[in-house]
Amino acid sequence: MDVILQTGPDLTALIARIVLGAIILPHGAQKLLGWFGGFGYRGTMNFFTQNMHIPYVFGLLAILAEFVGGLGLVLGLFGRASALAVGAVMVVAVLTSHFQHGFFMNWLGSKKGEGYEFHLLALGLALIVLIAGSGAWSIDQLLHAWLAGQV
Secondary structure (H helix, E strand, O other), rough: OOEEEOOOOOOOHHHHHHHHHHHHHHHHHHHHHHHHHOOOOHHHHHHHOOOOOOOOHHHHHHHHHHHHHHHHHHHHHOOOHHHHHHHHHHHHHHHHHHHOOOOOOOOOOOOOOOOOOOHHHHHHHHHHHHHOOOOOOOOHHHHHHHHHHOO
16 A cells, blocks of 8 residues: 555646646546537447447446546545556556557548547656655645554
């Protein structure tokens, strides 16, 4: 448990986890709850399983990684595990859906899909949290201190 929770008052990790969580959580809310113009759980799972032929369990894990992982990042709760889950989703998204469309996002709508530049940025932020932990102002920092008897 120490490896997952241990973190210092690092502002870089704080910034990385808040930015990544604030970007990923709404994507998870689109997929799970249908917020922000999303299709919700049923619509997303139908797309994953029927159109993309992703096994149900992997679709469920992707949705939870974005929603629960995004929330965990924002709160700084199990930040390393959340970052690992989000990072895994980004790698899979690049390999299955975005690599063939090149590096750049499709700003002008002139291509058939989106490139992978966004995913690399998210993966970079996830790696910072994975290495440094949740950083300052995190629940992980409080839990680690409490478990070590420092609170």
